[in-house]
Amino acid sequence: MQFIKENYDEITTQIRNKCKDLNINYESITLIAVSKTFPSTYVDFLFRNGHYNFGENKVQELVQKYHELKNEKINWHLIGHLQTNKVKYIVNFVHLIHSVDSFKLAEEIQKRTVNLNKKINILIQVNISGENSKSGISPSEVKNLAKNISKLENINLQGLMTIGSLTDDRILIRKNFKDMKNLYDELLIDYTDFKYLSMGMSTDFDIALEEGANMLRIGSSIFGKRN
Secondary structure (H helix, E strand, C coil), X not given: CHHHHHXXXXXXXXXXXXXXXXXXXXXXXXXXXXXXXXXXXXXXXXXXXXXXXXXXXXXXXXXXXXXXXCCXXXXXXXXXXXXXXXXXXXXXXXXXXXXXXXXXXXXXXHHHHHCCCCCEEEEEEECCCCCCCCCCECHHHHHHHHHHHCCCCCEEEEEEECCCCCCCCHHHHHHHHHHHHHHHHHHHCCCCCCCEEECCCCCCHHHHHHCCCCEEEECHHHHCCCC
């Protein structure tokens, strides 16, 4: 599995260099290693090499790896679509849910955390590209959703997440990310506790950094191509 370490060192070097070019503190960037479809041994290997944040798309796979590794020091991120009936399986250990896109889902998270006496960190997922294939709330609805979620005592709303357009058109991707940063900055006026603008993956993280992202979700550039 040495290739994972080599890939990881390469991508973090690229991120460091980009941060240097942009005069950004590298330590202010949170890198999520997206381990979906890869075995828990890959996660364990990278953790033992100093990485703590891992992202999964599916609840079942997230729960499986959590129980296989039994490592409380790993920060698990749920970055894929979350159904209300699956919330109960992850609230006791998930570090950050990136994909909250409805008040109904937020209410379910609130309900499931009350008995645990804990708060859950979440991001609102925004469908900034307007593509029907993507989850996420429309940009025009974000402020109202944020207002309603902020009233829920057991939820920490920590920012926004998006996925850029599924295209090779980097000009369009840049527009998505620029629009997202503008939206984030608008909300930051009222939500001063915001920490994260999660956008950018293996193919477009450089644009995301240029447009203001401080949380990146990198999978294939670390773990290799998925089947």
